[in-house]
Amino acid sequence: MPQRSPSGDKRFHKRFQEPFTKKKVPGTFSQRAGPLSCCDGCLRRSRLISLLAGHIDSALGQGKSVAALFSLTDSELVEAIAGSGKAGILRKLDAVDIEREHSSALQSGLWTVCQHSPSYPARFKGLVDRPACLFVCGSEEQWQALQGPSVAIVGARRASPYGLEVARELARELALAGVAIVSGMAFGVDSAAHQGALDAKGVTVAVLGCGADIAYPVSKLSLYRSIVTSGLVISEFPPGFRPRKWTFPARNRIMAALGDMTVVVEAGRRSGSLITAGFASELGRPVGAVPGPITAAQSQGTNGLICDGARPVTCAGDVLEEILGVDIRSCSNGGEAKANAMLSGLSTELKRVLDAVGRGHDTVDKLTAVVNDAGRALSSLGELELLGLIGRAFDGRYMVRGGQGALSSHNEQ
């Protein structure tokens, strides 16, 4: 069942009662445009994309790239991929009722912005595969936040506690500094980044691979609602559109274009977030990657990016330096002192176990080689877990954590 955003919410209704302004720009505008507006041509294009959804599936299967497809005009697109269904598609396209499109967007509590509108994000201008029409859920003030600095934070869905913690902390500190956090609301790093921005009461933007009124994945519904309340949910697909495999690379290009920098927090060798980093570097935007242990399979992608020239990101300051050009060190040294204090209070055995976990002995059996007793190993692990110094990953392996959420950089080791 598609999850609809609260269209019964009074807040949304009030907005739609504001006086509308008719703008003198190319293309015909329907009466029922909102303060942000979309021309009929672009709205028709978004409907065309949804009509061609199945054909795009097979076209991408044959190797055409997402960017290439989206840079074609309407007629070129139909020519290229509709194949035998061309006549049917063209007929349906002619039958598209613009009024209905506008009202369905309104009913779902969404606004529309098209490439001809003055509110269209400046970052998209000039891009050959830019989205024609964006559907937005959120308030106008939050839309203004896109004028300021922004960062796209992406990463693996099956992230380790390290990746999740880093994503959340990084997003939190950047949001505190006034940077908008863009991500995809997927499992793992994306959700952690959104959560971090929400923690700091900053602005976060979720770019979805489905209609902006649908919360996908379904288990992220409460996160979706929080983002709608204090941030933005954006999609180039019409309301009610269900996600498909190709909609994710499609939205990844939008994420990369919306951020002044793209930071990959944790990615395996074949993670989809590396594609987002690829889009960013094609656009000439800086790409950052958070390093991880070289023995960890889930950090092979990010470490690889660093080898290929991405900027290593170890704290929020690294990102701020890159996008604002200023040497701002926002690392909390207070957290570092706290972590050190906790470490000094540990018994020798606990320190030894912590050290061993840090060096890669991440299961009880491996630690028994260090401590000689499975019972003692397990007790030490339990205690360290209680103190917050280690955590357990999805598969039960132990990993060192930063203590009380301190993203401390430049640690003397």
Add this chain to the structure above:
Amino acid sequence: MLASVTSFALQGIDAHPVIVEVDIQSGLPAFNIVGLPDTAVRESRERVRSALRNSGFDFPLRRITVNLAPAYLQKAGPSFDLAVACGILVASGQVDAKSFLGHAFCGELALDGSLRAVRGALCVAVGAVKEGIEAIVVPLASLAEVQLLECVKIYGLGHLAQLPGLLAGKLAPSTSNGRPQAQVRRFSLDLSDVRGHSHAKQALEIAAAGGHNLLMRGPPGAGKTMLSRRLPSILPPMEREEALDVTRVHSVAGALDGALPIQERPFRAPHHSISVAGLVGGGQPVRPGEISLAHNGVLFLDELAEFPRSALESLRQPLERGYVTIARASGTLTFPSRFTLIAATNPCSCGFSGDSQRVCTCSMPSLLKYRSKLSGPLLDRIDILIDVERPTLDQIKSLGEPECSEVVRKRVLEARNRQKIRLRDTGLTCNAQMGIRQIKKYCLLSARAEEMVKLADAKLALGGRGYVRVLRVARTAADLASSERIEGDHIALALGYRESEHAAAVA
């Protein structure tokens, strides 16, 4: 003439007394059995007729009516054959009536008059003792199991023709075996066969000592099945009462073979294609399932995620209560099923999530779906959860000689004895059965342990059930360390056996 003989009907593993009334009147020859007999009981007529004739007795050609009282109880199985035959003999005057008083009869007749073994003979004997009956007559083949009981005279009958001799007092009652000597237990599988796996061995020891349910998660080839099969070698021996209960269940199921009484704790390992009825009990007539056959023993479920959801859900009540109730139109039956559950499962459908050498090829939704097969309520009843990984050669070589089962069993036995003494007033036998009340009363925590529990509650979202699980396991760990007080180390150990929060959902 009217005759009345005592027999028993099985209900679950209990025996309900049944009075077999036989009435012989003049009239056209007929032979009817009433009192809700099932097909086997109705077929008794043919068996009794042939057996009596072939044993040299007369079969009266008159109107014979047999009533199995009480008439509301369903009578099943061929065990009433002997009682019906005796009733006919008394009613037709071929045997003296007075000598039958105070005897209970149970047995199946062959057509030549010899007696066949019957299921549940031991249960019948236990029922007879409860009713205050002084002597039981059972088939010779069922004698061995009945001999486990004391305080009752047991007669083993081989052939119907021996009956007059028995009643005349010429046949001596068999002595009850009472307390057989403790045999030296020899196990073919020993814990020292397993190299490495110290984590899993530690967990097995705790599971054996406290009777805790255990789930092992790991890739194929990690050694989960190998480890589980060695659990019986470290389990403490059964008490007499426990052995008797186990023998009764097996007797009802017709699964008695080998030495009696059953001294080894049962180890049942059903395949995951088993039906719910096969697992929990049921069918027509109602038979005990694998969980009842595992009573006072171990139920090993390999490939837990492959078991049908319905089968796993049906385990919840027995795991909680220790018995299973099977409802039928004719009434409800209760079988005991207090077992230790040992389960093994893969972490995902490809099996290699978390493996250090091979990459997991499952998609995220498929991974979550596989994990969700083990429902929350089932996991709630599993006290110990461990991840088992395939041991590398270094790990195997670095450790010294592994301990043999004998050594571990001694520790387990000591820990069990401490529990027995501590829990003697409660009627419980091991730590895993403790509820919140017993935990409040018997689990004394050191100051550091209290602190850790508070911290765990705050940081790790234990919940009520989680708290109970952690304390039970900590109590067993303390028992194994011969400590009356639960120390911080024991709590930390127990915390390591819970499901990690991140396993539930990523972010």
